Amino acid sequence: MEQLLGPWPLRFSRLPMFPLFDLAHYTASVLSLREQRGAVEVSYQSPIACWFSAMLYCFGGSILSSLMMGEPPVAFLANTTSVLLASLVWYLIFYSPHDLAYCCSAFLPIRLMVAGMKEVTRTWKITGGIAHAHSHYKNAWLVMIAVGWARGAGGGLISNFEQLVRGVWKPETNELLKMSYPVKISLIGSVLFTMQHASYLPIEKHNLMFFYTIFLVVTKVAMMLTLCSTSPFAPLERTLAYILFGWQPADSRGKSEAKVPHNGASSADRTIGGETSDSSRKRHSKKTE
Amino acid sequence: MEQLLGPWPLRFSRLPMFPLFDLAHYTASVLSLREQRGAVEVSYQSPIACWFSAMLYCFGGSILSSLMMGEPPVAFLANTTSVLLASLVWYLIFYSPHDLAYCCSAFLPIRLMVAGMKEVTRTWKITGGIAHAHSHYKNAWLVMIAVGWARGAGGGLISNFEQLVRGVWKPETNELLKMSYPVKISLIGSVLFTMQHASYLPIEKHNLMFFYTIFLVVTKVAMMLTLCSTSPFAPLERTLAYILFGWQPADSRGKSEAKVPHNGASSADRTIGGETSDSSRKRHSKKTE
Amino acid sequence: MEQLLGPWPLRFSRLPMFPLFDLAHYTASVLSLREQRGAVEVSYQSPIACWFSAMLYCFGGSILSSLMMGEPPVAFLANTTSVLLASLVWYLIFYSPHDLAYCCSAFLPIRLMVAGMKEVTRTWKITGGIAHAHSHYKNAWLVMIAVGWARGAGGGLISNFEQLVRGVWKPETNELLKMSYPVKISLIGSVLFTMQHASYLPIEKHNLMFFYTIFLVVTKVAMMLTLCSTSPFAPLERTLAYILFGWQPADSRGKSEAKVPHNGASSADRTIGGETSDSSRKRHSKKTE
Incomplete structure (x- = not known):
């Protein structure tokens, strides 16, 4: 493999993230904040809450891993x-006249490039988190996985509290209950890099970084182009879950799922008349997409 | 007393917790998680959220006291x-075929033994917490009580956030508003051991550990056998509260309790018919007092 | 200016906060807790939750800044x-016979004095926070502003979690979304003192402390006497916001505000008639983008 790729993986692993890739990460993060329901209203009502929310999106991984350590x-x-760079991006995307900056960055080719570059920073964050955890806890591979994951997936894992800053509270769901694809792939990456770090994987670090990043970028771009949000691991996951946890077949699972959100306050209010069957059907169809 | 009990308290205070007592603690903790409403559904829907929840049950005291320090x-x-031991217990209790492990451990004699052994670990946790706090803050007895309590009652005190992991949110109650018996007895234990540490109690540490643990185990087993959940301190508490806080008699207290959860979101839904004007009038008059 | 005021600012800046000013701070904090809706009921139902809530009011700034550092x-x-002093104040204000202590401290002249003295402690807290942050991060002025603000405004910024202790949960609002005057003036103070610390302001520290405190006390007392709660900065804020964020005029802002709290729990109740299908369709299309 070394002969095939030449010095590329090594050179790639020495890429500096600042400023270009970081800029892409901030842009992609603030864009996804802006597309949250209600975010634009919050940006006019309270710029400080909006700025703080944007910082949680941009630096969530760093904040979460600091808390954990x-x-x-x-x-x-x-x-x-x-911080100033991220604030500048936040300012332009939310407040530029005629939404110029937002429209530009939401233009598909630019958006694809920005999203691809953001995925590159994910690899750097995961390896950074693992190295940091290793410097404090020698050979505690569970800590290394946890910190690497937290830094890679950051914004996602604390989304409940990020939403709270904007006055939104959705206790019935979180990234552990329903993992999104970026959180899942960060966890897998964190496990892989920790195994590599402990020499359980017969591959060098720069090669793993190279292949993992390429996989990240390709799947991300493919998912954006095909508008498909199902994880490429879905079949693998299903098999693994069946072996490990003896999951029931899909229909009985659907039944048990419908019973899950035992949120004292609201669960009773939601199921009214014929709406139940309808909404659950929609949910099912969404899942089977 | 020393003559009566001989070397038993001292020997008892040197008991190693790992692995047997820790195993019992994990088993009792995961059992009580499994018996939470909705926990089984979560275990099928998202094993990771379930595992994380189980870890919060098993290591809640350690996590909370770390955060506090x-x-x-x-x-x-x-x-x-x-962690691997606790994960194994979690796996067996939630996913073993035909619920074999769960049914075994829920069999009353085994359950009693496990519950009794779990109470033994509580003493060790409280004294560990107090010693740890003392090593950082000399003679700060409030810190020692707080950390000892947090480590002894752990899982309970962070139950709101543990529930949030499983998508359940019950803001109208928490362990400070309505203390459960284990949380209460941990607080009392933490106060006692801190006083012993500061030499305010004329008793040696291993004797206090011995008697406190026996009290814990006996009351726990008795409460499980009689299916009674009222604290043995209830009369003492009532008298103390009457002296200190001039509490109203039980029936008027019951009334004020019913009005407590002024949860912004749901309070409007609860007031039905003529009740609204009545309760709001009372509230107004209370404010103008 | 030095000649005009003589040695007063310097002497003022050496005022010890303990015990008189601290006492006033605890009194004002516990008074404002007691006037929260439902606090009196909680004080009878669970003195421990009430005490913990009072400590969060009194030491909120210290707790938050510790967490941040x-x-x-x-x-x-x-x-x-x-802590004992604060607990004594809490005990007297909540449980003294015939509410004697509460009625005394709620008597307007005493209340004004207490509120004025509490504002003096704010200056000391802000400068203390900034000095503490500076001792850890040299010249990181953003950290200095954040820690100074947290310590000065403390209780306010964590109000959501303080309410949670009392069983109240209002996710649709927080101090970042809708800043109260004390939180706002603490932020301004923190920025001013950080600028002074970095020698961007041509004024000495004790002079700035003197003038800032006088401004705090005068505005606080004036607001209490006129029962007016609009910030004296309102016109300045509006102009600044117009320049920086191109805010819409007040009425259209009012409209967008009304739409803000997209609280998952209650959103279902709000969508009436044909609106539901429409908004959900939009949401679907957004997701598939």
């Missing part, structure tokens, strides 16, 4: 340049 | 053996 | 004298 979660603010 | 809350993951 | 949030408990 008992370090100051405000440490990211000490890197003034990054 | 500004230490890495992921530190418990560094003890790989314990 | 990765330090033990229980550190405030190590200062036993302060």
Whole structure:
């Protein structure tokens, strides 16, 4: 493999993230914040809440991993340049006249490039998190996986609290109950890099970084182009779950799922008359997509 | 007393918790998680959320006390053996074929033994927490009580956030508003051991551990056998509360309790018919007092 | 200016906060807790939850800034004298016979004095927070502003979680979405003192402390006497917001505000008639983008 690819993986693994890739990460993050329901209203009502929300999107992984390691979660603010860059992106995307910046960055080719570059930063974050955890806990591979995952998936894992900043509270779901694809792939990446770090994988780090990043970018771009949001691991997951957890077949699972959100306050209100069957049918169809 | 009991308390205080007592603690914790409403559905829908929930049940005290002491809350993951043991218990209790492991451990005699052994670990956790707090803050007895309590009652005190992992949110109650018996007895134990540590109690540490543990185990087993959940301290509490806080008699207290959960979101739905004007009038008059 | 005021600002800046000003801060904090809806009921139902809530009101700034700096949030408990003083104030205001202590401290002249003295402690807290942040992160002015703000506004910024202790949960609002005047003025103070610290302001520290405190006290007392709660910065804010964020005029802003709280739990109840299908269709199309 070394002969086939030449020095590319090694050179790739030395790519500096600042400023171009970081910029892409901030742009993609703020874009996805802006497309949350209600975010634009919040940006006019309270720019500070909106800015804080944007920072949680951009630096969520760093904040979460700091909290997990008992370090100051405000440490990211000490890197003034990054924060100012992210704030500039936030300002342009939310407040530029005639939504110029937003329309530009939402233009498909630019969006694809930005999303691809953001995925590159994910690899760097995961390996950074693992190295950081390793420097504190020697050979504690569970800590390494957890911190690598937190830093790679960051914004997603704390989404409940990020929403709370904007006055939105959805306790009935979170990224652990219903993992999104980026959170899932970050977990897999974190496991892979931790195994590589512990020398369980017969591959060098720069090669793994190269292949993992290419996989990330390709699947991300493919999912954006095909408008499909099902994880490419779905069949693998289903088999694994069947072996490990003896999952019931899909229809009985659907039944048990419908009973899940035992949220004291609201579950009773939602199921009214014929609506239940209808909405659950929709949910099913969404899942089987 | 020393003559009466001989070397037993001292020997008892040197009992190693790992692996038998820890195993019992994990079993009792995962059993009580499994018996939460909706937990089984979550275990099929998202094994990761279920596993995380189980870890919060098993290591909640350690996580909470780490957070309180500004230490890495992921530190418990560094003890790989314990985490693997707890995960094994979680796996067996939730996913074993025909619920074999669950039915076995829910068999009353086994359950009693497991519950009794879990109570033994509580003593060790409280004294461990107090010693840890003391090593950071000399003679800060409030910190010692708080950390000892957090480690002893752990899972209970963070139950709101543990539930959130499973998509359940019950803001109208928490362990501070309505203390369960284990949380209460942990607080009392933490106060006692802190007083012993500061030499305010004329008793040696191993004797106090011995008697406190016996009290814990006996009351726990008695409460399980009689299916009674009222705390043995209820009369004492009532008297103390009457002296300290001038509590109203039980019936008027019951009335005020019913009015408590002023949860913004749902309070409007609860007031039906003529009740609204009545309760709001009362509230107004209370404010103008 | 130095000649005009003589040695007063310098002497003022050396005022010790303990015990008189701290006492006033605890009194004002516990008073404002007691006037929260439902607080009195909680005080009878669960004195511990009430006490914990009162501590969050009194030491909220210290707890929040400790969390932000990765330090033990229980550190405030190590200062036993302060905690006992705050607990005494809490006990008297909630449980004194015939509400004597509450009625006394709610008497307008006393209340004005207490509120004025509480504002003095705010200046000390902000400068303390900034100095503390500076000792950890040299010249990271964003960290200094954040920690100074957190310590100055403390109780307010964590109000959502303070309410949760009392069983109240209002996710649709928080101090970032709708800043109260004390939170706003703390932020401004934190920015000013950070600029002074970085020598961007041509004024000495004790002079700035003097003028800022006088401004705090005068506006606070004036707002209490005129029962007016609009910030004196409102016109400035509106102009600044118009320049920076191109805000719409007030009426269209009012409209967008009404649409903000997209709280998952209650959104279903709000969608009436044909609106549901429409908005859900939009949401679907957004997801498939």
